[in-house]
Structures are given as C-alpha cells and as structure tokens.
Amino acid sequence: MEALLKRLHIEPVNQGLSTGANWHKSQGKTIDSFSPIDGAKLGSVAGANRDDYERVMQKATEAFEVWKRVPAPQRGEVVRQIGLALREHKEDLGRLVSLEMGKIYQEGLGEVQEMIDICDFAVGQARLLNGYTMQSERPHHRLYDQYHPLGVVGVITSFNFPVAVWAWNSMIAAIAGDVVVWKPSSKTPLCAVAVQKIINKVLKENQVPEGVFNLIIGSSSEFGDAMLADKRIPLVSLTGSTRVGKHASAIVGARLGKTIMELGGNNALIVSQHADLNMAIPAIVFGAVGTAGQRCTSTRRVIIHESIYDKVKVALLDAYRQVGSKIGNPLDENTLVGPLIDTGSVKAFTHAIDAVQKEGGRVLYGGEVLSNGNYSSNNYVVPALVEAENHYSIVQEETFAPIVYLIKYTTIDEAIALNNGVPQGLSSAIFTLNMREAEQFLSGVGSDCGIANVNSGTSGAEIGGAFGGEKETGGGRESGSDAWKAYMRRQTNTINYGEALPLAQGIQFNF
Numbered sequence: 465m466e467a468l469l470k471r472l473h474i475e476p477v478n479q480g481l482s483t484g485a486n487w488h489k490s491q492g493k494t495i496d497s498f499s500p501i502d503g504a505k506l507g508s509v510a511g512a513n514r515d516d517y518e519r520v521m522q523k524a525t526e527a528f529e530v531w532k533r534v535p536a537p538q539r540g541e542v543v544r545q546i547g548l549a550l551r552e553h554k555e556d557l558g559r560l561v562s563l564e565m566g567k568i569y570q571e572g573l574g575e576v577q578e579m580i581d582i583c584d585f586a587v588g589q590a591r592l593l594n595g596y597t598m599q600s601e602r603p604h605h606r607l608y609d610q611y612h613p614l615g616v617v618g619v620i621t622s623f624n625f626p627v628a629v630w631a632w633n634s635m636i637a638a639i640a641g642d643v644v645v646w647k648p649s650s651k652t653p654l655c656a657v658a659v660q661k662i663i664n665k666v667l668k669e670n671q672v673p674e675g676v677f678n679l680i681i682g683s684s685s686e687f688g689d690a691m692l693a694d695k696r697i698p699l700v701s702l703t704g705s706t707r708v709g710k711h712a713s714a715i716v717g718a719r720l721g722k723t724i725m726e727l728g729g730n731n732a733l734i735v736s737q738h739a740d741l742n743m744a745i746p747a748i749v750f751g752a753v754g755t756a757g758q759r760c761t762s763t764r765r766v767i768i769h770e771s772i773y774d775k776v777k778v779a780l781l782d783a784y785r786q787v788g789s790k791i792g793n794p795l796d797e798n799t800l801v802g803p804l805i806d807t808g809s810v811k812a813f814t815h816a817i818d819a820v821q822k823e824g825g826r827v828l829y830g831g832e833v834l835s836n837g838n839y840s841s842n843n844y845v846v847p848a849l850v851e852a853e854n855h856y857s858i859v860q861e862e863t864f865a866p867i868v869y870l871i872k873y874t875t876i877d878e879a880i881a882l883n884n885g886v887p888q889g890l891s892s893a894i895f896t897l898n899m900r901e902a903e904q905f906l907s908g909v910g911s912d913c914g915i916a917n918v919n920s921g922t923s924g925a926e927i928g929g930a931f932g933g934e935k936e937t938g939g940g941r942e943s944g945s946d947a948w949k950a951y952m953r954r955q956t957n958t959i960n961y962g963e964a965l966p967l968a969q970g971i972q973f974n975f
C-alpha cells in the first residue's frame with residue numbers, strides 16, 4: 465500500500481487545493497481518509513474553507529478568459545495527453561480506487577478505463593462542437609447555430625465513481641473551452657488528489673493556465689451552498705442522491721443557473737418468458753452485486769414473468785450462493801463483492817432489509833452484516849435477494865446497497881408499468897428475444913428511463929452514450945452523444961448578405 469501511495473505521490477498529509485499544476489495551502493478542517501476494506505487510515509487532506517473557495521474562483525474566472533481563446537483542437541490536445549497519462553497510471557489509480565472506495569480491482573480498472581475512453585471521445589469531439597445550418601425564409605440570408613464556451617463549470621462528484629465522473633464532465637468541459645472547479649466527495653479525497661497529480665505534469669508541460677482544472681476538497685458545509693449560489697458558475701454538474709440534488713437544484717435554480725443533475729436510480733430489469741436466461745442471470749447478478757450495489761445504475765428490481773418466476777428465482781439463489789463465498793477484500797482477485805463505503809451505508813442496508821420484511825417482503829438470501837476476522841471494519845454485507853412488491857415504500861426508494869427485489873408480472877404492459885412505477889428514471893433493461901416486446905419497451909410508451917437496454921443489463925454504460933435519467937434522477941445528461949452541448953452556450957446567428965432588409969414573417973415596417 466505504501467509503495468502504491470508513493471507512486472501516486474500521495475503523502476500522509478496532502479494539500480486539497482489545486483488550480484492546475486500548483487497546489488495551495490488551505491484553511492479548512494482536515495479530512496482523513498480511511499479504507500472501507502479494513503478501516504486503516506490511508507492519509508489525510510487539508511480541507512478548504514470559504515476563503516479558499518474564493519481564491520480558486522478568482523483563478524478560475526481569470527483562466528476562462530484565456531482558455532476560451534485557445535482553439536478547441538488545441539484544448540483537445542491537452543485532453544489527449546491527459547488520456548495518455550491516465551493510461552500510464554491505470555493500474556495504480558484503479559488500485560487506489562479499490563483501496564479508498566472499496567470496489568473490486570477489476571471495477572477500479574474499469575473506472576479508469578472510462579476516463580481514458582472519455583478523453584479519446586473528447587479529443588475527436590474537439591474538432592466538431594458543431595451546430596446546424598438552417599434554411600432562412602429570407603433571400604440572401606444565412607441562418608445557423610454555433611456553440612461557444614460557457615464559463616466556470618462546478619463539478620460535484622460522489623464517492624462511488626470517485627474519478628470517472630470528474631473525467632466525464634471535465635474532459636468535455638475542457639474541450640468546450642470551459643474551466644472546471646471540482647469538488648469531490650469527502651469520502652474519497654485521495655482519489656481526487658491522485659488524479660490531480662496525474663494531470664499536473666501534463667498541464668505544466670503544455671502551459672495550461674492555472675485555473676483551468678481546479679480541485680477543491682472540503683466539506684459541503686464550508687462552501688457547498690456558496691458554490692451553488694455563485695453566479696460566476698453558469699453550470700453545476702452534480703452526481704449524488706435525490707435529496708442532495710433537490711437541495712442543490714433549488715439554489716442553482718433560484719439564480720436561473722444551469723444544472724446537470726445525476727441523481728438516484730431505482731433500476732429495473734425485466735425478465736420475459738422469452739428471455740435467454742444464460743444472459744439474463746449474469747446480467748442481474750453483475751447489476752445487483754457489482755460495486756456492492758453502489759452504482760446509480762445498479763439493478764434494484766427484477767421484474768419476472770410469472771411462468772418462469774420460480775426458475776429464475778432458483779437460478780439467482782444458486783448464483784447468490786456462489787457470490788456469497790466471494791465477499792471480501794476488493795484487491796483479492798477472487799473477490800466479487802467488496803465492502804460498502806462506510807457504516808452509514810451498512811445501516812441503510814439493514815434498515816431496508818427490516819423495512820421490506822415489515823411490509824410483507826421475504827428475504828430469500830443474504831441481508832446479514834459480516835463483522836468477524838477479515839470483516840472487522842464492519843462494512844461488509846451479504847448481498848440480499850428479496851421477494852417484494854413494487855408499491856412497498858422501501859422498494860420505491862433507492863437504497864445504495866446490494867439489495868435486489870424480485871417482482872412477478874403477467875403481461876408486458878404490466879411489466880413496463882412496474883418498471884416505470886417508481887419516482888426515479890435512470891436505467892432499465894429487458895431480457896427478451898421477442899421483437900415486439902423489445903420494441904415496445906424502447907418505444908414512447910415503453911420505459912420512461914434515460915437508459916433503456918435490450919439483452920444488456922442496467923449498469924455498465926459505455927461513455928459514448930449520453931448518461932443520465934428522468935424524473936427524480938434529475939434530467940441531466942453527461943458524457944457521450946451530444947451531451948457536450950450542455951457545457952456550451954448556444955448562439956443562433958442570422959447573416960444578411962443582401963442589400964435589402966426583409967423582416968421575418970413578411971412583416972412590413974415602412975417609415
């Protein structure tokens with residue numbers, strides 16, 4: 465562990481304030497980082513306070529004036545080099561993600577791969593950032609739209625993807641000509657420090673102005689609301705719970721700022737009687753227990769056709785028994801389920817297990833908290849398989865832990881209604897070989913989620929697609945497709961290259 469931290473330039477005590485290549489002293493409370501694996505202290509970070517925030521914002525605002533003037537492909541070149549630096553550090557950073565957040569090493573590597581992928585995507589996009597050309601109704605007129613840099617983007621990320629979500633936002637923001645102020649989760653500060661140190665060198669070598677890539681680690685109570693209320697930040701991109709998102713949206717909305725909200729999911733996977741179960745079962749297991757159920761896209765509900773319900777139940781029980789023997793240290797390559805992030809999450813897990821039983825649910829497997837021997841950090845739980853009904857209040861909530869609810873259905877219409885019958889709308893999936901069902905699920909009267917998949921699980925989205933969801937998930941889209949547009953300001957341009965001044969809509973205004 466020490467060698468790893470050293471290679472990533474993590475010290476026992478780290479600064480938590482950077483404006484790019486440079487690090488600065490900060491005056492807030494110190495934040496300690498403990499590994500959820502065994503509770504060991506990994507290091508600490510000097511947190512920032514309100515004054516530190518102000519200093520960073522000043523740098524960011526100044527830097528925007530320079531960065532927005534750099535041609536987008538040149539901004540892309542910096543992002544390309546960040547991608548190369550991430551490739552060099554993929555194993556180490558993936559390992560640190562495991563160590564500080566608790567996901568298994570394979571998933572830690574996958575997370576860094578997402579960062580690399582979005583860099584590649586952004587590099588190409590930097591030569592596009594293109595608007596449409598439309599046809600004008602007036603002679604000798606050209607009508608088109610174009611996209612300009614927006615300003616300072618506030619990026620607030622969660623513990624569960626402690627490095628990738630920064631990349632999805634920042635790499636796109638950077639090519640768009642924006643500057644970023646990143647406030648990572650206080651639960652995973654060292655991952656943020658490591659990322660910033662990886663990019664430090666690239667920024668220095670390319671003489672990227674200080675203030676383009678900022679990092680500010682600190683508690684939300686110190687400067688969180690100030691950041692949300694700050695008119696100098698035209699766009700806030702926030703990943704977190706629906707509760708936090710509602711609070712943040714209200715503050716940003718009050719000043720008519722823009723947001724990209726990536727909030728809770730309550731993702732369902734429908735298993736039709738026409739499903740290939742050899743595909744559906746592994747998709748459910750990965751979706752439900754992967755990252756110990758701590759992905760926004762984790763499978764939380766499995767909606768199963770009544771004719772195959774028992775068969776699916778037996779297959780899942782069998783799979784869960786196998787997984788049950790693979791709970792442990794996420795750095796051990798046999799492990800499939802690591803710890804939850806902290807005992808608060810363990811409490812939410814046990815609370816949900818109690819609540820669902822009170823409402824009439826039946827725990828088929830798991831639900832226990834492990835505490836002896838290797839589990840002495842008290843952060844380990846046995847993933848739970850629970851029979852429940854969709855309307856139970858606990859099923860309507862997102863519990864950020866490995867609990868999956870099995871629900872029965874009779875008709876495809878009913879299955880879709882169940883899929884949609886929750887407040888959240890992030891990810892969804894159907895397993896079926898029946899073309900009619902698949903198309904209905906994807907149609908305008910099908911899944912109401914931002915992500916809807918056929919024969920592919922709810923979690924593990926690629927960066928090439930726009931990522932996000934509807935309803936209480938917040939409506940934001942980040943990452944691929946044309947999500948970059950949210951990071952830019954759109955301008956509609958009309959050019960008259962004629963000698964007359966015709967008005968639109970044929971209006972005559974003679975004087």
Ligand code: UN1
Pocket residue numbers: 578624625703758759760761762922923924925926
């Ligand atoms: C999240 O949980 O915040 O689709 C993001 C996935 C990942 C991203 C999850 N690519 O599971």
